[in-house]
Amino acid sequence: MSTMLNVTGLSHRYGSGENAHVAVNDLTFVVETGELACIVGPSGCGKSTLLRCISGLIEPTGGEVTLHGDRVTGVPEDLAVVFQDYSRSLFPWLTVRQNVEFPLRWKRNLSRAERRERAEEALSWVNLPGVGGKYPWQLSGGMQQRVSIARALARRPALLLMDEPFASVDAQTRFELEDLLRSVQVAHGSTILLVTHDIDESVYLGDRVLVLSKSPARIVADLPVDLPPERDQITTRESKNFVSLRGEVARLLHGGGDAPEQAPTGEPADTTEPSTLA
Numbered sequence: 678m679s680t681m682l683n684v685t686g687l688s689h690r691y692g693s694g695e696n697a698h699v700a701v702n703d704l705t706f707v708v709e710t711g712e713l714a715c716i717v718g719p720s721g722c723g724k725s726t727l728l729r730c731i732s733g734l735i736e737p738t739g740g741e742v743t744l745h746g747d748r749v750t751g752v753p754e755d756l757a758v759v760f761q762d763y764s765r766s767l768f769p770w771l772t773v774r775q776n777v778e779f780p781l782r783w784k785r786n787l788s789r790a791e792r793r794e795r796a797e798e799a800l801s802w803v804n805l806p807g808v809g810g811k812y813p814w815q816l817s818g819g820m821q822q823r824v825s826i827a828r829a830l831a832r833r834p835a836l837l838l839m840d841e842p843f844a845s846v847d848a849q850t851r852f853e854l855e856d857l858l859r860s861v862q863v864a865h866g867s868t869i870l871l872v873t874h875d876i877d878e879s880v881y882l883g884d885r886v887l888v889l890s891k892s893p894a895r896i897v898a899d900l901p902v903d904l905p906p907e908r909d910q911i912t913t914r915e916s917k918n919f920v921s922l923r924g925e926v927a928r929l930l931h932g933g934g935d936a937p938e939q940a941p942t943g944e945p946a947d948t949t950e951p952s953t954l955a
């Protein structure tokens with residue numbers, strides 16, 4: 678496996694002097710090609726700042742980010758981001774197909790017909806064939822977020838960043854979108870870095886879970902997820918490995934980074950921790 682993303686000693690400080698605020702502090706990790714890595718951390722710990730630095734939207738005040746070996750100094754062309762708020766990221770005056778095609782306009786090597794073909798293909802990947810002629814506001818919230826995912830995938834990004842992508846939809850839709858994302862990722866070998874504050878979601882979706890501390894964010898643990906690639910909302914969440922890992926992540930988050938207590942062998946870990954962090 679080759680390394681897609683390399684984050685080395687990354688720090689970011691907003692402001693200077695007495696008003697300085699360190700949002701992320703000396704983060705080092707890699708994301709391998711074809712991996713779905715989840716970052717979980719408390720609200721306000723610096724997750725969005727980290728994603729902004731990785732996507733080249735802001736320049737880190739320390740350390741560096743490389744994408745397939747190239748140092749990130751601006752927004753890389755082969756990186757796509759999906760945000761939480763689909764209602765603000767889709768253009769309401771464009772049809773679904775035009776929204777998905779929109780970022781492809783800057784790919785000069787693609788003809789109009791190829792752009793359209795790619796848009797239709799990406800819409801079929803997210804189980805939305807046949808809605809290309811509708812407007813976003815004619816679709817449910819979950820469908821609109823699938824359009825946002827299709828728009829990101831149509832660009833065939835080397836890295837897909839997702840910032841709390843399912844936080845604005847109801848629980849049932851969230852489960853459907855989680856399953857959709859995993860199936861798309863497995864089918865297309867996409868490399869994804871997803872940020873969430875939901876412990877269960879991080880374990881259910883991830884091949885790996887990176888646990889962040891309270892602000893300023895530092896990495897408390899980098900945990901492999903020992904679950905099969907094909908997951909199921911009921912049986913996976915009931916499995917011993919899932920329950921044990923979610924307990925470990927919760928203890929790390931609530932303990933602020935202390936070493937986790939291991940559940941006794943053969944017994945499921947305590948599942949009373951809340952799934953999300955305030």
Ligand SMILES: Nc1ncnc2c1ncn2[C@@H]1O[C@H](COP(=O)(O)OP(=O)(O)OP(=O)(O)O)[C@@H](O)[C@H]1O
Binds near residue numbers: 892
């Ligand atoms: N532009 C900015 N200027 C100054 N401080 C900022 C700026 N953006 C974020 N911060 C501060 O940096 C810290 C981390 O913010 P950030 O949005 O990265 O956290 P987060 O983990 O994504 O939060 P949430 O989970 O609530 O979305 C917070 O204390 C925030 O107030």
